Amino acid sequence: MTIDVMLPYYGDVAMMKAAVDSVLSQTDRDFRLTIVDDRYPDESLPAYFAGLTADDSRVRYFRNEQNLGANGNYRKCLSLIEHEYVVIMGADDIMLPNYLETVCRGFTDPAVSIVQPGVEVIDENGSVYRPLGDKVKDYLRRRAVGDSSDAVLAGEAVAKSLITGDWLYFPSVAWRSDAIRKHSFREQYDVVQDLALAMDIVMDGGRMMVLNTVCFRYRRHRESDSSVRALDGRRFAEERAFFDECVRDFQQLGWQKAARAARLHASSRLHALTLAPKVIDKRMWSGLQKLATHAVKP
Template sequence: MVGTIDIMLPHYGDTALMQLAVRSVLAQTDPDWRLTVVDDGQEEGVPQWFAALGDDRVRYQRNERNLGITGNFRKCVELVEAEYFTMLGSDDLLLPNYVATLRAAITARPKAAMYQPGVQVIDENGAVCSSLVDEVKRRLYAPRTDGRRTLSGEDLAANLLAGNWLYFPSIAWRSDIVKEVNFREDLSVIQDLALVVELIRRGEELVVDPAVCFQYRRHSGSLSASEAGTGKRFAEARRFFLETAETMQAQGWPKAARAARRHLSMRLHALTMVPGALRKRQTSTVRTLLSYALGKNQHSTPTGP
């Protein structure tokens, strides 16, 4: 039987959006959850707001110093106590059926390490929307399924390295294996994919449940969007994919190694950023984006076809 599910919320940024995220947890139809908020900011009034909630399932703490996104993720993992947890984004929302949906998926497929439920995408104002990125995820990369489906092995690794269709903040994780691996300290915007690929490499399974229970917010103010705009995201991605290609080849997974070397969807994403950088006259960013999109300067030792 699945016990309490830990909901970890690493916070930095918009206080109003974070409060909406917390209220979406409080509105769950399944009450067996525990929310832990780890605040990496210094906004006034936030500790008092949490104290006024009066719900002993909600725990709040503020970091003495700023840890950064990956440091705060790692701290959240260390604080997990339950057998399963989720890492809620502070600008995302749970639909009321989220905990119940994940509990049912875990009960039905208890051997997996990751559970990806159905997701709606919303904009800055909370309206359900769509974007080119999400349409590509859905149409080209995400598996077709009418019910729960378990995925694993080289095929899954190759699929995700070609185009990452997961929504990281919506995933429920098995705590023991994530605590063993944790997030890589040297990554800041692609650390979620790195964790997933490492779990798959270790033989862990991913369960996909199409029941929609999560709202993922896309807006221009996100860390990944801002770092994509400067080209930093893609410099980090290039390093990760080339390293991963070598790891997959050593694993005996040539299909996954080829997908990592090509990382086509990420390169196409970089190409879509070029017009915006041109409009802003960001010459150096344009050069970085084009270099990444066209596959220039990608040095790695040939390890297979």
């Protein structure tokens, strides 16, 4: 099966090239790599991308006429999907050589719309590490999957699990194309747009295959856009708006346990509390007030 590998790009050039190389090094050669450049300012890029597309007919390159931002560029990628399955990869992440063959195995069940494979976390230097947040993700994933090495999850159970704590690694997730195009990314979100997409598919009856095989390296930057948004409180304002939407959506479906989990959003509150010392150290007093409010507000 051919998989569309979408690479929305804006950022470090060397990391992007490593990401591209990891796609081209897959053991499963049946893919289409599409790079969508959100107008990153680097004069070396035109020659590099021209060489890529000339050397390999499976590679396409597009440069946006104007900068769309992360959410807009994700939606641009969706408009370019040509095949039945797709992954929207981070431009600083790494596919291990077995990635495509692994996620293809997850789609052998025709009811599956989302495949989450096993993931390693790396830092900005490429070293494997496991910060506290990722240890929590591991715990929540194990609770959802149980003792099985691979599992298919669906309905209120997976909605409740993900809203308690998002243990997905969005750039590593493979999607059935008709499901992701049907729901797309909610335009109002910049941090939780991936969780919102997964939740929309689950609420529409889509199933998720969780695979134990490690085949992807997700890069965790210590000062990423999402971490900066967390310190100044913007991330949690967005999360709270999303949780409020989920409460209403879950109640309409009769998913009362998931609605209670969305209302509580325990891991999000705990995340805000763990950031308080860093915010105090940086003297970001406005951010501290927002974190405290998020942590304790009903």
